[in-house]
Amino acid sequence: MHFESRKHLLEYDDVANEQRKTIYKYRNELLDENYNMREKISQNINEYVSSLQNDQSLIKEDLDIDIQALKARIASDLNLDFNENLEKLNMQELLDKLEVFLNESYDKKMSSLDDLDRKKIERIFYLQVLDNAWREHLYQMDILKTGISLRGYNQKDPLVEYKKESYNLFLELVDRIKFESIKLLFSLSISEKNADNLEQRASEQNEDLLKSSSENIKTQEAKQVEASSKKVPRNSPCPCGSGKKYKECCGKSGPKRGLLA
Numbered sequence: 001m002h003f004e005s006r007k008h009l010l011e012y013d014d015v016a017n018e019q020r021k022t023i024y025k026y027r028n029e030l031l032d033e034n035y036n037m038r039e040k041i042s043q044n045i046n047e048y049v050s051s052l053q054n055d056q057s058l059i060k061e062d063l064d065i066d067i068q069a070l071k072a073r074i075a076s077d078l079n080l081d082f083n084e085n086l087e088k089l090n091m092q093e094l095l096d097k098l099e100v101f102l103n104e105s106y107d108k109k110m111s112s113l114d115d116l117d118r119k120k121i122e123r124i125f126y127l128q129v130l131d132n133a134w135r136e137h138l139y140q141m142d143i144l145k146t147g148i149s150l151r152g153y154n155q156k157d158p159l160v161e162y163k164k165e166s167y168n169l170f171l172e173l174v175d176r177i178k179f180e181s182i183k184l185l186f187s188l189s190i191s192e193k194n195a196d197n198l199e200q201r202a203s204e205q206n207e208d209l210l211k212s213s214s215e216n217i218k219t220q221e222a223k224q225v226e227a228s229s230k231k232v233p234r235n236s237p238c239p240c241g242s243g244k245k246y247k248e249c250c251g252k253s254g255p256k257r258g259l260l261a
Helices: 002-031 037-053 067-078 091-110 115-154 158-187 195-229
Strands: none
Touching (some): 037 091, 037 158, 067 158, 091 158
16 A cells, blocks of 8 residues: 555656746756856747737737737736837737837847846846745645545546646746746846846846855755764654654665574
């Protein structure tokens, strides 16, 4: 019974681990100084514009886009005033014009920064969005795993259902990262006066990220040293914080010798 329980937990963890590998791989790409942030932001803008075409709240009864609702959405999401003449344009022409407008508006906003500072700011704020979205995603995955076993009462395999639901959550995570990143970058107020302050804020957040990672590593190392230096009763909780007994964690040893081996 315990073996089957551990087996199912491992299968659930494997699903989350595959998503974790994908996110961390992409995060490492963002940390690379040679990564083309501007191209990525341009792709996100393109996908944002494409999503507006499928938004039913912007479609009128004649299956055409409601221009006033579209302008209101752009103002709400990106804090931009889209005052272009769009009355005689078909849907594709309208979307193309909107994409050009967003790219030009973004480049104009960032024009007061040099290339190095611009990449640094884009990278830091993009990482901030990714980390926040990933933490929220892990919380949702834990909630999903808690109640997924009840699907068995409906003659469904809980593991298969967990894979389906977690995949949909992951797709939502990717879309949320793309949208929130451009929303945050468009909301920045950049001028020659506050460019230095914004760069300093980005640098401080970068240092906090590195410091947090370093502190976590040092904490784990300290726990391991403490656990190895103190003699802990075998049935007591392990000092490393794993939640297991000491004899089942850091106190494990090789095969015993003697009559009771």
